[in-house]
Amino acid sequence: MKPAFPGAALLAVAITACASTPAAGPSDIADPYEGFNRKMFAFNNGLDKYALEPAATAYKTVTPEFARDRVTDFLRNLRGPVIFANDVLQGEPDRAGTTFARFGINTTIGLLGLWDAATHMGLDRHNEDFGQTLAVWGVESGPYLVLPVLGPTTPRDLTGFGVDRAIDPLTWVQLDNDNDTDLAIRAGLGVVGALNARVNLEDQINTLNAQPEPYIALRRIYSSSRQAEILNGRVNEDTAYDDLPDFDAFDDYDDELFEDENVGAAPEEE
Template sequence: MKTALPGAALLAVALAACASTPAAGSTDIADPYEGFNRKMYAFNNGLDKYALDPAATAYKTVTPEFARDRVGDFLSNLRGPVVFANDVLQGEAKRAGTTFARFGINTTIGVLGLWDPASEIGLERHREDFGQTLAVWGVESGPYIVMPVLGPTTPRDLLGFGVDRAIDPLTWVQLDNDSDSDLAIRAGLGIVGALNARVRLEDQINTLNAQPEPYIALRRIYSSSRQAEILNGKVDDEAAYDDLPDFDEFEDYEE
């Protein structure tokens, strides 16, 4: 059975989710547990500063950009079945077809996803998760919560995270017919993915940390980015980042 990703991997995934998606509307999320959340934000920020960032710097030094790009494409392709399942659950037939075709092309022609030829022929990648699916079904997000290691989330997205793990074929497939080897392989994928994401997001994370109130900036971009993902980017761009001055727009990043 697949275990949770290592702490550094989860932190990088959280940073990627919050720092990479185009912002939507100005609605901020309810934050009734701000005292607790600020403590967890400080903990996670320290973990990034003293553990993940130095490790990512070393990884960048020894790994050329070409290799990091291949890692990113490979890990993105592994999420194809989860994205496809959520496309179907949301009734998005066209997007489900795109995901299915992308996975088939990239797994074969792209050599197990190490390359992304599907994008070259116009089949652009997108991300879906069960938290988004619940939102499409009308489930309210609940309050903003910052979890230790996992980062910013909501009760709805926490539930979605668990369901995504359950429906991911990699959760159940035996990779080496040995539980210890399987655990090591999955942990290795998580760690490499975390380091890869942290390298790609270095400028964005530095921009976030340079804000006058980075906690509020992170909360706002988490709320707006999730809304953008739920609506598949169909948002009012003029409303983005209301009341959040001097916040540079982040570039898109896919895992």
Template sequence: MSNPTLRKRLIPLLFAAMMPAMLAACATKPPASEPEALSEYETNNDPLEPFNRAMYAVNNGIDTVILRPAALGYRYVVPQPVRTGVRNVLLNLGTPVIALNDALQGEGQRFGTTLGRFVLNSTIGVLGVFDVATGFGLPRHGEDFGQTLATWGVGEGPYLFLPIFGPSNPRDVVGLVTDTATNPMTWVLMGSDIPQSVPYIVLGVRIVDAREGVLDTLDDVKRSSLDPYATIRSAYRQQRNREISNPPGPPPNSRTGSGFNLPANTLQFR
């Protein structure tokens, strides 16, 4: 990396994303002499639960004060067709990452579909504003390096809850870092010729759009669940396993890849 400005911007970002994975490496499995603790560990895979619940509380505070009001304002002020266009552009920017991971998983047909989507939506679809590819029989699917690692047999590791990003695990943290580093848009937005404010503006738009996409889902969870943290943990794991299995049809939530986190994917375009 020869560009010092780019290095200055990118390295702290990647280091921050890697910190939870390094912390999680310190977790240990309860011994067989403690059957109840062992059973709970294996069921929840959450040995860092006190830390994770603290992070959930932090995240919930940030969400209550900043993210949810911003998402509500975005939904109220910006018309649905405009929000759809913004979302389509963000999704189109993430297509190279999806294509790369399709290739790494040996999914030739899905790779062709992704490549075709990118060409059609970037041209006829006016830089991705309109999703014309779906009308041509090329439906969108999500993919990321966390899923690639899973198909290669890498275990997920202990459950993590990250501020802003939400539920994750060490495998997906590594995936996030890799997807961010291999996404061409990362290098374009962080190039020396781009004003320093632009990456943060794009990031902010993506966060608000993603949060708006799960407004109703998270409101329902917080309103009806006795333990929202546990509900989100369970739902995230189920959803992530579904994504890894590559079922037919579009992603359950086309904005975030999972209805229970921002991110998984907030720093990058996926």
């Protein structure tokens, strides 16, 4: 789960982040609380339809694409310290180095992250969170959950979300000497981030909602995308061939077919 955005946006972010990530393992997850989850899914869809989507449409109307792109780059840069911490905790020094360099370049040359200069220098962006870190450490995901406002998650990812918030410097840094002002700034960042995310992900959300069974589609997308994120694009050799047929059975079939074709055949002349 991605911190820094308030609830309704988390649903949009979860949907689209998953939809844009290739599957890298089993495409489904245990769902023992499906009845509850479906109710929460319907609630979140209603919240998106009647609150977040209209607000995002208004935001898109008054905000040019160039400005929205700068908001996207700025908010992504703010996650740099959290991504770096999780890179280190996962024992990924190369990725940690890339994250550190990206944050330094984008914060300086990129004008506080308003421009993703690091990508233009060949330092590609990636995401990490503590839910992924727990998975790398061998913690099981637990059952699939859909929470009101927060959207799809698991106990492991929900724990990771809380830890990410705790280690995020933005949670603790004093932006102003007045607590009310700090709260207003953080809330403003959250609202703008939510609207910006909803605009960026509009096509993917519409595609999901057009599925015959959006609930099941989202569950599979969430599960497979999280697996892909945990593996950082690497293939899991234990599950990579789970969906392939049993080729030994085909060999047995070929042997039987060959024997049948040769029954009664005249012996070859020597």
